[in-house]
Amino acid sequence: MHTQSPATRPAPQLSRPRRITFLVLVILVPLWLLARNVFGLTEVALMWLPPEALAGLLGEQDPDATTADIAAFEAHRSHYFAIGVLSWAAVLPAFAQWRRPERRVGSMQLLIAIALGSAVVYAFSGTLTEWVIEEGLLVVPIALLAVFHPRARDLLRPTGFDASMAIGAVVAGVPWAVYAVVNSVRQLTASAGDPHVMPEHWATAALMGITLIAAAVIGASRVDGWKLPAWIAIGGTALFAAHSLAFPGAASGLGIVWAVLAIAWAAGFAVLVVRRTAHERATA
Numbered sequence: 001m002h003t004q005s006p007a008t009r010p011a012p013q014l015s016r017p018r019r020i021t022f023l024v025l026v027i028l029v030p031l032w033l034l035a036r037n038v039f040g041l042t043e044v045a046l047m048w049l050p051p052e053a054l055a056g057l058l059g060e061q062d063p064d065a066t067t068a069d070i071a072a073f074e075a076h077r078s079h080y081f082a083i084g085v086l087s088w089a090a091v092l093p094a095f096a097q098w099r100r101p102e103r104r105v106g107s108m109q110l111l112i113a114i115a116l117g118s119a120v121v122y123a124f125s126g127t128l129t130e131w132v133i134e135e136g137l138l139v140v141p142i143a144l145l146a147v148f149h150p151r152a153r154d155l156l157r158p159t160g161f162d163a164s165m166a167i168g169a170v171v172a173g174v175p176w177a178v179y180a181v182v183n184s185v186r187q188l189t190a191s192a193g194d195p196h197v198m199p200e201h202w203a204t205a206a207l208m209g210i211t212l213i214a215a216a217v218i219g220a221s222r223v224d225g226w227k228l229p230a231w232i233a234i235g236g237t238a239l240f241a242a243h244s245l246a247f248p249g250a251a252s253g254l255g256i257v258w259a260v261l262a263i264a265w266a267a268g269f270a271v272l273v274v275r276r277t278a279h280e281r282a283t284a
Contacts, residue, residue: 021148022150025141025144026145027098029145030091033138036137036138040087041088042084043080043083044081044088045084046080047077047078047081047243076251077250078205078247078251078252078253079204079205081239081240081243082201082204082205085208085236085239086114086204086207088235089110089212089232090114090138092232093108094107094145096225096228097145097149101149101150102151103224103225104228105225106224106226108225109218110228111142111145111146113211113218114207114211114214115138115142116139117210117211121207124184124187124188151224154223159221161222162220162222162276165220165269165273166220168265168269168272169213169220169233172237172262173216175262176209176212177213179206179254180206180207180210180213181206183209184203187202201252205252208240212236212237214229215229215232215233216229216230216233216269218230219232219273227273227277230269230273231270231273233269238262240254240262241254241259241260241262241266242259242263244258244259245259245260
């Protein structure tokens with residue numbers, strides 16, 4: 001007899017108070033994440049601009065900006081781009097919950113991974129008070145959304161993996177894990193004069209690496225809603241690698257060899273996603 005896996009198990013019937021609470025949260029939390037990341041969402045586009053354009057943009061925003069201010073802004077280019085990748089990785093899965101959330105378990109899992117990752121990464125670099133206030137504004141709303149989710153009981157249940165995509169996730173996961181560790185160590189050991197320490201930019205780069213690992217792993221699983229995390233892993237990896245090629249030597253950027261390999265991985269993983277999608281449609 002065939003038994004349903006957690007990925008295909010129907011969502012349980014929710015009580016009226018819980019259903020109403022989730023409906024409120026599923027509207028407010030994505031809007032809150034959008035408001036919290038509205039500047040970050042634009043970074044994926046703005047950080048492609050040449051230095052002259054960025055200088056003009058900064059000058060328009062701050063007429064008193066000096067050459068040193070512009071140079072300092074330019075030094076954070078790859079970190080701002082990482083913020084952009086993280087922003088899209090959080091906002092897209094949140095808004096995916098607006099439509100048939102019981103079929104968007106993978107997206108909810110990615111939100112949980114981002115919340116947990118931020119709690120771990122930023123706890124190393126900030127004071128306890130700053131961490132509770134700043135990161136609590138991200139962790140608490142996502143935690144509430146997870147608790148009241150129609151598939152809350154399935155969010156942490158194993159579902160198995162697509163074999164070829166699991167191998168792909170491991171191939172990407174190892175270098176991204178090294179990347180996350182290296183940037184975390186930089187955050188912990190950098191001198192007080194390091195311009196990337198106070199805004200926790202090394203830690204932000206580490207969180208991006210963790211997020212892309214989580215997205216690839218969830219995308220390789222058999223959970224409902226695996227596609228969006230898979231495409232986030234592909235898009236985030238390819239875009240950050242391409243940006244590293246366009247602006248070599250930027251802080252936390254990928255070297256030329258690793259950037260090329262990352263783009264090749266993204267293309268290969270995209271082929272696996274398309275093939276798996278076609279197979280699922282054919283066997284539905």
